[in-house]
Amino acid sequence: MASLSLKHIYKRYAGGVTAVTDFCLEIPDKEFVILVGPSGCGKSTTLRMIAGLEEISEGELYIGDKLVNDVAPKDRDIAMVFQNYALYPHMTVFENMAFGLKLRKTPKDEIKRRVEEAARILDIAHLLDRKPKALSGGQRQRVALGRAIVREPKVFLLDEPLSNLDAKLRAQMRTELTKLHIRLGTTFIYVTHDQIEAMTMGDRIVVMKDGLIQQVDSPENLYNTP
Ligand code: ADP
Ligand code: ADP
Numbered sequence: 001m002a003s004l005s006l007k008h009i010y011k012r013y014a015g016g017v018t019a020v021t022d023f024c025l026e027i028p029d030k031e032f033v034i035l036v037g038p039s040g041c042g043k044s045t046t047l048r049m050i051a052g053l054e055e056i057s058e059g060e061l062y063i064g065d066k067l068v069n070d071v072a073p074k075d076r077d078i079a080m081v082f083q084n085y086a087l088y089p090h091m092t093v094f095e096n097m098a099f100g101l102k103l104r105k106t107p108k109d110e111i112k113r114r115v116e117e118a119a120r121i122l123d124i125a126h127l128l129d130r131k132p133k134a135l136s137g138g139q140r141q142r143v144a145l146g147r148a149i150v151r152e153p154k155v156f157l158l159d160e161p162l163s164n165l166d167a168k169l170r171a172q173m174r175t176e177l178t179k180l181h182i183r184l185g186t187t188f189i190y191v192t193h194d195q196i197e198a199m200t201m202g203d204r205i206v207v208m209k210d211g212l213i214q215q216v217d218s219p220e221n222l223y224n225t226p
Contacts, residue, residue: 003029003154003187004050009059011045011211019045021211023059027155032181032188034202034219036195042211043191047157050189051080063154074104079148080157083164085140087132087147093119094128097146111150118149121183138169145180155187162197170194174201199223 004027011020020042027033035043048054050061052073061068068076079100087096097115106114119125122142132140141161148156161177162170178201181188192198198205199219207215207222215222 003027003031003064004189005060005062006046006050007060007062009046009049009061010057011042011049011054012057019211020049023213025206025213025216027187027189030185030187032178032190032201032203034198034205035189035191035208036193036198036205037208037214039193041208043208044159046208047080047159047189047191050155051078051157052076053080074100077154078157079151079153079155080159081144081148081161083160085132085144085164087140087143089132092129092131093124093135093143093146096132096143097150100147100151114150114152115146118146121149121180122146137165138173141165141173145177149180149184153186155189156184158188158190160192161190162192162194177201195223 006023006025009020009023010018012018023046035046037043045054049056052068052071056069063077088099091099094115097118098111101111101114115128116125119128122145124139124142124146127135127139127143132143135143141164144161162173165173174197190197190202202219205217205219205222206213
């Protein structure tokens with residue numbers, strides 16, 4: 001059973017833009033899939049449809065064996081990490097990470113357990129009482145990851161999560177994210193336009209152009225063919 005099936009997915013925005021055309025992909029459990037392509041080719045739109053933040057115009061999206069086209073984002077077994085982190089400035093790190101679980105009425109001791117475990121994994125356990133403004137860029141990125149991890153989702157969606165970091169931190173986070181993927185044992189779908197990230201992190205790369213899938217292949221085949 002694939003963890004995710006996208007069957008002939010289209011997105012037509014009001015005003016006439018077709019952002020995604022006939023997107024078909026089966027993503028097995030635990031795969032690390034990279035979505036690449038030029039700006040405006042439909043990567044974010046695809047991710048947002050999977051998350052449920054954008055309505056699917058046509059086609060079917062399955063998570064496991066469940067058709068989720070009409071399922072609310074919070075009821076999908078999915079968590080998304082955004083490029084701009086989207087942390088709540090007035091909340092502490094703990095509260096930021098706990099927020100999504102509170103929304104789902106997770107018991108308090110369970111929330112505490114999950115937040116503390118995620119914080120340990122991400123090496124931010126000492127920062128739980130801080131507000132986002134008192135964190136470095138790399139720490140903020142870890143909090144954003146932590147907020148997704150605590151939900152223990154089947155699928156992680158990451159939309160250019162490293163693009164706001166400097167080169168050194170980006171290199172470090174590439175390694176950490178690769179390890180995190182293995183440690184969590186979940187499916188990752190990762191949007192980037194950084195070729196190094198695409199080459200080094202993914203099991204499979206999906207190349208998009210003008211809303212269409214151009215090519216799907218392993219990093220080795222995609223980048224090493226003469
Ligand atoms: P990418 O993530 O690859 O840069 P997007 O998915 O953001 O691409 O955008 C794909 C296309 O859809 C672009 O032509 C963009 O202008 C258009 N688009 C994105 N969001 C909207 C929207 N909310 N309304 C109308 N058009 C949109
Ligand atoms: P409330 O829902 O009453 O406003 P909070 O959201 O402040 O409570 O905290 C929810 C739970 O998380 C509480 O059990 C609290 O003890 C725990 N908690 C809050 N901050 C931390 C922290 N920095 N480290 C560990 N546990 C915390």
